[in-house]
Amino acid sequence: MPITVLLVDDEPLVRAGLRAVLEAQPDIRVVGEAADGAAVVPLVRQLRPDVVAMDVRMPLLDGIEATRVVLRTVAPPPKILVVTTFENDEYVYQALRAGADGFLLKRARPAEFVHAVRLVTEGDSLLFPAAVRALAAEYGGRSAGDALERVALTAREATVLRLMARGLSNAEIAEQLVIGSETVKSHVSAVLAKMQARDRTQAVIGAYESGFVTINANGS
Template sequence: MVIRVVVADDQAVVRTAFAGLLGTQPDIEVVGEAEDGAAAVRIAAEHRPDVALLDIRMPGLNGIEAAREIIAASGGATRALMLTTFGLDAYVYDALTAGASGFLLKDATFPELLHAVRVVADGRALLSPDITGRLIAEFTRQRVAAPPARSVEGLTTREVEVLVLIARGLSNGDIADRLTITAHTVKTHINRLFAKMELRDRAQAVILAYELGLVVAGSGANGCGAGGIPAGPDAGR
């Protein structure tokens, strides 16, 4: 299957470079380029891409607002992969809540770019540990002054445990080992958890866990720092 991609960045050099690199791959087709968020929304509506590669900071309609509109218009069929200059970009949390599935630094290598597009197109979340560990914990902690809109009511004890371990960066296999259950059982718990809490992917699960106070800054998989969301074969549900 060919992955259809729209590339949006107000810097022509960056936009052209990313589009050119992606276009060298037989399994990736760049169906449009946009200089701002509004153009990205229009092009995405016309071409229905699998992935929208969006710069977070663009004039007019920024990447976050564009991601929200593109995801809503496509019913979630188009996945948003955000381009950011800094690992601690102040807008990353907002992008996650808008529905973004992953983040890519603008100085990423060619293999990292290809990996990111393919992972996101496959329906998995892509949050590198250097972004996840420091950023999600920090920005979520800043925003939990108000009571969370949701609670864990309706979740089983096991589902809460799985949610916590997802937020700490464990893969399905790691969760199975930690809880002494099968990987199939872990996937069942995750599917039920996602359905009950209306979560689309692991990125949203991480946000939820922090917002509910189930995981706090510094509480990583080994108790020494928040973990990242793995991008390996079992990084999805």
């Protein structure tokens, strides 16, 4: 089955460009378009896309609030990939905190966009971990600290969370810890459940905001 995508951007030329890039792939199909976040929920319910490629800044309902509404009202929700002009932007960070699964710059190469769609669909790796670290450092604060202390991760789960924050995939974590991939998946699932995180992006943001994972001088 192909990955189905809904494109949401107030610029027709941007939507046309993204559509052309995606529809050149045999495993991806664009099922719809919207020019504003206000149209997202009805289209998601109607079309049931796997991924919503969402602009952040739109005139009626921005991508942050549209993300919140989709995740609150649609079950199961699609993956949400924020497509934005600015990398170090508080809007991007707020969209990730609202539940977006990752973000991509509009100036990204076509191959990067295709990779991002596939990666957020698979959900077993963090998209652009260095950029997420930078955003957490700039805008994160430490509001989640007490909450993370209360979840009582095991020592192995804590190690897995730190490796997730570095951007390692499940397969890479398994190789580093010399354990099976299914065991890694179980640990990741336990981390997400204990942190009440929708996905690994939300878990990693919570880890940075709490100070559980820190950004040291070499960026790790």
